[in-house]
Each structure stands twice: as structure tokens, then as C-alpha cells.
Amino acid sequence: MSGSATTPGSVTTLTSRPPDSTSDAGGGLRLSFSRVETYRQCPLRFRFAYVDRLPGEPSPQLSWGASIHAALEAWWDQKLPQPPPVETLLSALYDHWEDSGFAGMDRDEKVRWYRHAQDVLCRHHARHAADYVPAVATEQWFSLDLGDDVEVVGSIDHVARTPGGGIGIVDWKTNRRAKTREQVAGSLQLAIYALAAEQLWGHRPEWVALDFVVPGVRVSVPRERIDTRAATRAIRDVAARIREEAFEPAPSKLCGWCDFRAQCPAFSGDGPDIPGLAVVELRRLQRRRERDDARIAHLQALVRERLGRDVTVEG
Ligand code: SF4
Numbered sequence: 001m002s003g004s005a006t007t008p009g010s011v012t013t014l015t016s017r018p019p020d021s022t023s024d025a026g027g028g029l030r031l032s033f034s035r036v037e038t039y040r041q042c043p044l045r046f047r048f049a050y051v052d053r054l055p056g057e058p059s060p061q062l063s064w065g066a067s068i069h070a071a072l073e074a075w076w077d078q079k080l081p082q083p084p085p086v087e088t089l090l091s092a093l094y095d096h097w098e099d100s101g102f103a104g105m106d107r108d109e110k111v112r113w114y115r116h117a118q119d120v121l122c123r124h125h126a127r128h129a130a131d132y133v134p135a136v137a138t139e140q141w142f143s144l145d146l147g148d149d150v151e152v153v154g155s156i157d158h159v160a161r162t163p164g165g166g167i168g169i170v171d172w173k174t175n176r177r178a179k180t181r182e183q184v185a186g187s188l189q190l191a192i193y194a195l196a197a198e199q200l201w202g203h204r205p206e207w208v209a210l211d212f213v214v215p216g217v218r219v220s221v222p223r224e225r226i227d228t229r230a231a232t233r234a235i236r237d238v239a240a241r242i243r244e245e246a247f248e249p250a251p252s253k254l255c256g257w258c259d260f261r262a263q264c265p266a267f268s269g270d271g272p273d274i275p276g277l278a279v280v281e282l283r284r285l286q287r288r289r290e291r292d293d294a295r296i297a298h299l300q301a302l303v304r305e306r307l308g309r310d311v312t313v314e315g
Helices: 033-041 043-051 060-076 086-096 107-128 181-185 188-201 228-243 253-257 274-307
Strands: 011-014 029-032 137-147 150-161 167-173 207-212 217-222
Touching: 029 033, 029 228, 033 043, 033 188, 033 228, 060 086, 060 107, 060 137, 060 150, 060 167, 086 107, 137 188, 137 228, 150 188, 150 228, 167 188, 181 207, 181 217, 188 207, 188 228
Parallel strands: 029 150, 167 207
Antiparallel strands: 011 137, 137 150, 150 167, 207 217
């Protein structure tokens, strides 16, 4: 495992982004919310992105979201008793504008994206300036040891100070639509953050929230409504499937946003490709048979070594 986390449930703060690989030098499995979510949406997409490590395509949405996050982080992290002016947000947007996803886009369209970001940030300022309290932390990286050589890494966007001196956990979302309170309460991501925060700061957050910055809605739920045990089980299940190399494609409407359609046998441009799916399943079964054959040979050798070479071992 990476970092100094050695006991299940222990957590390590990281000063920089952890490595992108899903496995560490000791053979442990390193996951994150987005990796688990990718696996649950499509195991083959997970394999392309995190096992084969095929490069993804930059997109305007990703670059725009990264720019908004960088500006919000700069604003909330000012450590000033007074709310920093809106100009702080706007100049942080300018300084941290991530341009790669806009390559090839005409100038007017790019300007529209930029103006939209300015508008969203001005509204965020209007929503939060009156009750501004400097963040306890922003972009707080952590590494959480779940046991069984499974590590979860991530970063918490905004750790807020509550009026009672406790903490609240906020994740900024740049989706156009907000989620319901029920959906937020069931968020795997917030459950992971709640678990990490409890161990980083020694006490439970009072609440966790998704802040949908585009519609300008923050949906909070009390910590009691977050089921961290179910989240831990869900991550362990995914880890077990990854270790079994279960990487079947799961075609869905999300294929339209997948960077790996050209490599995917289940996607022929118009939708699922049945022979392609069969090829993937066949390869998986062949890999499993090879593993089983190797294990059978090993056990046969073990039995002969202990009981004598002339013993007959069926297999
Ligand atoms: S195209 Fe669809 S089925 Fe294929 S890897 Fe991507 S998400 Fe999965």
C-alpha cells in the first residue's frame, strides 16, 4: 500500500495528488470514487482507463469544471475573516483557466464558455459572501486504508467550519442539474469523504453536501443519514471484481461520452455489437481457465511432493 496507512480504517493526508495507477508497488489496489463509479458504470471502460491506461480525450466540460474548481478553491482558501471580493474569484478563474478542452473551438464559442463560468462564480459569490467562513481545508487529499489491501484515495473540495465549531463536507459539482436529497444521502462519494474526514479530524462532520454551482443549489444531509458501512462494502465488492479481472462491457447511454468507443468491441457506432461482446466474454473465460490450469498444476505438484511422485492425482 502507498503512504503510511497500515491498519484498516487508518487515513493519511497527502500533500500532493496520489499516483494515477490502480495498483501500488506492494500489489494493493488503489481506488477512488471516480474509479469505483467508472467500474460500476462499465467495467470495460474502467479497464481501458485505469488498467490499460489509454489516454482519455480532453473535453470542454472537463476543462470548464476544472477551471471552476480552481477558482472556488482559491476563493474559499483565502483565510481572511472577511469574504474576499468577487474579483478574487474572477481573477482566479483567469489565472487557472484550463484551455486544453477548448482546442479547435472558435473564439466566440470559447468566450461563451468563459462568460458562463464568470456568471456561475458571481452567483456563487452572491450566495455565500454573507455567511463566508474561511475553509478548514480545500482540496484535502487523503488516502484511506479499507483493509484487504484496498486503499481509497481522493480529495475533499471544501471542508467547512460550522457555527458550532464542527466541520461540514462540501463537494462542488458542475452538472447542470441538482440531485435530490435522497440521491445526495446515497452518494458513495460523500460516504467516502465522511469516512476520511472522521479519521483526519477525529470527529464526525455535522453534515455533508453537494453544491451544484451551475443551478446554484447546495443539497446538504446530516451525517447520520450517510451509510459508510454500505459504502465500504460497495467498494470492497468492486475491488473483488477487479481482482477477478471481470471487465465486461456494459453498454448504456453513457457510451456516447466514452473516450474508448474505437477500442470497444461492444460499440460499433450504432450500439452494442453482439459478436464483440462474445469475444470479450470469451477472452475473460480463457484468462480464467489459464489461471485455473496454473493453480491445478501447482496443487498437483504440491500433493506429489508431500505424498510421493507415484501418487495419482486427478485433475
Ligand atoms: S463504449 Fe460503452 S460499453 Fe464500450 S467501454 Fe465505453 S462505456 Fe463501456
